[in-house]
Amino acid sequence: MVMIHVKTKPKRSNLFHSSFTSLLNYQKNKNPFLSHYNYHSQAIQQNPNTDPRNTLLSSSKVSNIPTHQIQSYYGSLLQSCIAQKAVSPGKQIHALISQMGFGFHPVLATKLVHLYSACDCLHNAHQLFDRIPQRNLFLWNVLIRAYAWNGPYEVAIELYYRLLEIGLVPDNFTFPFALKACSALSAIEEGRRIHEDVIRNKWETDVFVGAALIDMYAKCSCVVNARQVFDKILERDVVVWNSMIAAYGQNGQADESIELCREMILTGLKPSEATLVTVISASTDIAALPQGRELHGFSWRHRFELNVKVKTALVDMYAKCGLVKVARNLFEQLGEKRVVSWNAMITGYAMHGHSTKALDLFEKMKDEVQPDHITFVGVLSACSRGGLFDEGRMFFESMVRDYHIDPSVQHYTCMVDLLGHSGRLDEACDLIMQMRVKPDPGVWGALLNSCKLHGHVKLAELALEKLIELEPHDAGNYVILSNIYARAGNWEGVAKLRKLMIDRGIKKSIACSWIEVKNKVHAFLSGDASHPNCDEIYAKLKWLEGRMKEAGYVPGTESVFHDVENDEKANMICCHSERLAIAFGLINTPDGTKLLITKNLKICDDCHIAIKFISKITEREITVRDVNRYHHFKDGICSCGDYW
């Protein structure tokens, strides 16, 4: 504690004295809110007409306290504000010290920038930063960190370059912040440049810098580079391991992710809560139920069974893998249900088309926690999946009115979906036009999809035009419009689009489906003939096709887009990856077993029809999880009601 000797006569400086008393109290209590507000309230009590700021200012003028001591007071006050993220007392202190002429005092100003940066007052932080005459590396780091967390991320990178320009040498704090900004932007080129600077400054083996590099490469889909960095770090801590485990998970390599987790434990490190959450979400992303189950057991063995975050990750995992009931059981066991847990369960129901259950749960949730913007994504998508038009519109309005949530692109996407499904295409288009956020591919994609359902050619053309601007290389968009043309008999349009795709060198991504049988993943590409049981699979498909035709199935051809002859088209459809996976599943599981197939693209129209037949003929429940939803086929019917 700093000792102050204040020679004051009580008569002159009651106020001043009390302010310092409260500052001293603050030092004892470490509570800037209390001390600061105590001081202000006392000041105002004693002289209601005085502006408290002026009071303190005039007091300090008449006092004989040395300047550096006053500065040291405000320094410690600010330090405490930073620790408690108390921005409004900080602003008052800022005003005070500016009036005293210490506004750009290197230590105080730095602390202010730090405080503003930590409290989402980036504007204030940057403004002050620009006016401070002597800027040290710490100051730069603090500001870069603020932009790396809150964006705009470009500014963080710009600041990094400016820092280099003026000849400062970045340190082990600068790099993680700058790299985080690259991660957020998936800016691989900037990331690699900074990596070179890291190597030049010999920070590559630092755990903080290393973890940031791994994360940056992971977010830019460069897992191999991430692993190279990981291998160079000699003394890895849990976070470095977690970063690498997450890197695999984020890039669809769940097995590697789980394997690495095992390796970590073998080295004697204890997995943390984050390790479990990461590795569980990795298996969730590929709907790998056996791995997920194993990790459930694993969580028990490592005494994470009561951990709320881990359990929420498990709820999410079971819901996504199709075991909604198991998910619900775990959900009910949660000691503390936070927004995330509710969200996981609600979106779980929504994804599977259990709209009523999702909405029931939302009603319960409202009484316990405050729903957030993601809750509403779940609620609205439940409505659109269930065709609950009026409810959807009601929730959208209520979200804005009662919960003061600004609609995001995702909310608009749900609404476009909802309007589109009910045939209100022009209204959907109007909604996009009046959005206050920039429409993304998802919104236009929802419109395009609705146009497909209702055969609306004009709007589909508009939607594709917008989609081409946003993601010129995504083949899926072209294919949908081409199918709309084909269905309308507009072969000229089909040909025009095909030419466009060839001219621009756009290729359809390769379709892949996978299925788990006896704890092993079997993946199939479209037209795949490489599986050891290939003959058996094709024989099964041939048999199925015969039975399907008897039941009234007519192979469609419009989903096949490439230039093949007509009879060959029908052939290609029946060996789409999802059908190969289903045939394999039928052969290798006992009668009546449910099948879960995951596909990397959207399920095609013809396969959708075919699988409905297959589910009836074979008396199996078949679930296909495609890129954006689940289809539960049972007894010739799909849960999506043929709307997707």
Add this chain to the structure above:
DNA sequence: CTAGGGTTAG
């Protein structure tokens, strides 16, 4: 002098 990395939800 001060600060920092990984994780759950379409």
